[in-house]
Amino acid sequence: KNRGILLVRCPDQPGIIAAVSRFLFQYSANIIDSSQYSTNPEGGDFFIRIEFACEDLQQKKEEIKTSFKAIAENFSMDWKMNFPSEVKRTAIFASKELHCLRELLFEWQSGDLITDIAVVVSNHETARELVEGFGIPFVHIQASKENRSEAEAAQLKILQDYEIDVIVLARYMQILTPAFVEAHPKQIINIHHSFLPAFVGARPYDRAYQRGVKLIGATAHYVTNDLDEGPIIEQDIERVNHRDNIENMKKIGRSIERRVLARAVKWHLEDRIIVDGNKTIVF
């Protein structure tokens, strides 16, 4: 496709859009979609996502990227320019509960998730048949508190071998080490089975049941080294009532988890998310 996506963050000031749009116009690029946000028009931060179409983009794209640097410098921009034709490569980490993995595989098979699911890594064999049925490599890496560094070394090798851009923790349930997380900033997406910041940590459905809440939720977020404190990408909820025991809450929760995670991954793959400190801007 002849599409490009420009993501920018810089101090707000007049003239940014004029400069960027003139730049694109010079390359005969048509702005297809654009969303912007400013934390404060006076002295705040400015964020923009521009999707453009351009004939012969494949030939021109390196030149466009190179010549954009002048503008970027001028406005002190953090920026990246991606091309949907360069499909991102995803690794899914799973464990024994497969509903999130399945949802991703099916969205992918239906063409609703544009990525190469390059490999599925799991600390159990449970998902092998499902994954291989889709023609996707499945790698079993035993992982637990005890062998964390060894396991992560094996995982890192897989990520390199498969040239992975995005890691999705589809109910992976193992803690990652700071080193692992820092090596993949804004690249690891996790699904937490509660409406954060309620019920941070383990066993959220049990605690939701004990507290007698009337809604339960799930939260997709980027992984940072503060447990369940990373930038939230998406959340959703469902209604429960006094009849719903913990088992039932988990069932209902599964349907929330899988749709929340699928949405978050989709937005990430479409370059719709800019991380701003501990928050996300989702265009």
Added chain:
Amino acid sequence: KNRGILLVRCPDQPGIIAAVSRFLFQYSANIIDSSQYSTNPEGGDFFIRIEFACEDLQQKKEEIKTSFKAIAENFSMDWKMNFPSEVKRTAIFASKELHCLRELLFEWQSGDLITDIAVVVSNHETARELVEGFGIPFVHIQASKENRSEAEAAQLKILQDYEIDVIVLARYMQILTPAFVEAHPKQIINIHHSFLPAFVGARPYDRAYQRGVKLIGATAHYVTNDLDEGPIIEQDIERVNHRDNIENMKKIGRSIERRVLARAVKWHLEDRIIVDGNKTIVF
């Protein structure tokens, strides 16, 4: 009306419904609606709400109540029998933010909230015109940390003078003393402006904004002496995004708060709620 409502809680065992329904049948009462719940059919607690219709109920109701005691004893029941014709008397406590108070007044005026709103108490004059416009007495009682016991003495007198059954804290914003709360068990309903247990305590919208959540909520609960820890009656949420600053979250939040509180008060007035420890069963 010839309607009665029976609320029961007792240890579960076979034969409860048979006994209660035969009892009502003996008084020619027709069971109009009935909902039940058991925490565990074997050794758990059993809860039931029965709404019945009965000709000449006004004449018979004392006799029915008296003769029900035998069954209640037999099954070790906690129970109450209420009659919708004996309309509950409500006091609303308000402060400067009036959206919840207004919602209650309008639902009441539209006939959607069956109660006598006997008095509105506030620590500010802001609501006087609104309240008196509805022909409802408005009492200003200055209240702050400094004069808490004095203020509560004045409030208690008002509650007695007006023979109040239900106290609704419609964004009242003042802490009540343990003595006040204990004097009104399961009678005080509060609206907290967050999706509990997230953001317990003060300034929840500010904290929701800081955390970058994608949904904000409100929670109606019975007041106990553990701040924001009382049994939850109802919760709801709305979606927000990165564009919503704190001011905007408050606006969106107001519409959640008023509908959540209105629902909770309505269910309480219709005797639909049984408190079970720190949870509610809403039939």
Added chain:
Amino acid sequence: KNRGILLVRCPDQPGIIAAVSRFLFQYSANIIDSSQYSTNPEGGDFFIRIEFACEDLQQKKEEIKTSFKAIAENFSMDWKMNFPSEVKRTAIFASKELHCLRELLFEWQSGDLITDIAVVVSNHETARELVEGFGIPFVHIQASKENRSEAEAAQLKILQDYEIDVIVLARYMQILTPAFVEAHPKQIINIHHSFLPAFVGARPYDRAYQRGVKLIGATAHYVTNDLDEGPIIEQDIERVNHRDNIENMKKIGRSIERRVLARAVKWHLEDRIIVDGNKTIVF
């Protein structure tokens, strides 16, 4: 399991619950859950669903059914008594779009849909691999306007051979003949890809797009001989906006369709639905 479910419909009058609950008590059956509804306590229709637990139910169940006939006659009841241990047998009819079929298969595999999926019938080969991967027989029966009677004869044979209780049309897309429908009253569940009664008939997403609606929906209903007019079991919606073209609406729609159909099938399998003319009562 020692569980039974009684579904009753009869003219409302006092004493029904007393009679039924005494009857169950005589067999030492404990009422686990019960929901009732009356169109009008005076002269209306009464509906009740009772779930009961009873030791040695397997031995007693025929006797219970037989002796209940006296009560049923007395109150002019339409009734049935089912036992969850007698698992219903389901046939799924599919075509080329597999999202609804997949959802049902996965809910079934996760244990969230208690049934035997005995066979999947399709007029295309598309689903064969998926279905057989679950160890379920897949039967391809070519079906079109031209060979309808021939195709239905083959389908009926399959339904008989597999002793089917429930037929789920998971986006089957073919019209069934009146004879076929009448042979399976309240046994065929269809998913229509619109919020009925909006967009009855073909190509609902195209028409939703043309009309510029802001929400799209899906409807699960029992199939009758009036196209898209059968009793509605469940509906749900998602928000769309001007950016969503027809293709996008279909994507969003798929996620609504599959969850609406899965819920409806689940309620049917749990004997939660009583059909009342052109409506459903879902307990």
Added chain:
Amino acid sequence: KNRGILLVRCPDQPGIIAAVSRFLFQYSANIIDSSQYSTNPEGGDFFIRIEFACEDLQQKKEEIKTSFKAIAENFSMDWKMNFPSEVKRTAIFASKELHCLRELLFEWQSGDLITDIAVVVSNHETARELVEGFGIPFVHIQASKENRSEAEAAQLKILQDYEIDVIVLARYMQILTPAFVEAHPKQIINIHHSFLPAFVGARPYDRAYQRGVKLIGATAHYVTNDLDEGPIIEQDIERVNHRDNIENMKKIGRSIERRVLARAVKWHLEDRIIVDGNKTIVF
């Protein structure tokens, strides 16, 4: 305030944003927010809403408007430039059901609806006290099938006297003549008490009840001369079940109607809506 809003519609082509943003930059205007949409980047229609801030806008605004004409002509634009400081003047038409009127008055009083509510017109006296209590003129104009032209003449005079920009039909329940509607294109907002296109016309809740739907809705739309067929601005729904009779559906419906209408009016007042044939683009 120093804010301006530019709404544009024109054939899509590269360079539009470059031209517009350079234009604004020349006046030292900072683009605060901008949303765009194209029906098709090649040969389709392009829509954009730009909100800009500019010092001394009051002095410059006529000049900006005048000099924008050159660009507008160049790109064959339909456009308008509004200034939030020029507050729109609203007339609300009401009848006997006041929930929508009340919601608008309270949103307005809370500062959530930025407009001058200049007058309320009604064919009944019901709302007089409420309206005058807010210090807003109330005009009673008897209206029915019989005196339609006479009534509309009186209404038109009021609209002129009060220099009205927006007419909100807050459950006004009277049909307007084609002449009246044509005189106010895209200026009249109505709330229809169903999820259009389901239940076009009269008595939608009765028909929803008869059909046995599981969700009911409301629709805010611009009024055209095709009954209930005007461009939809906003819709929302609530869940109902078999227990909800027509009266109950109306109650639930009231809460949907008022929030849907309030949102639509708000978006209109904020110049967020562009009408595109029979659809709306809501930025």
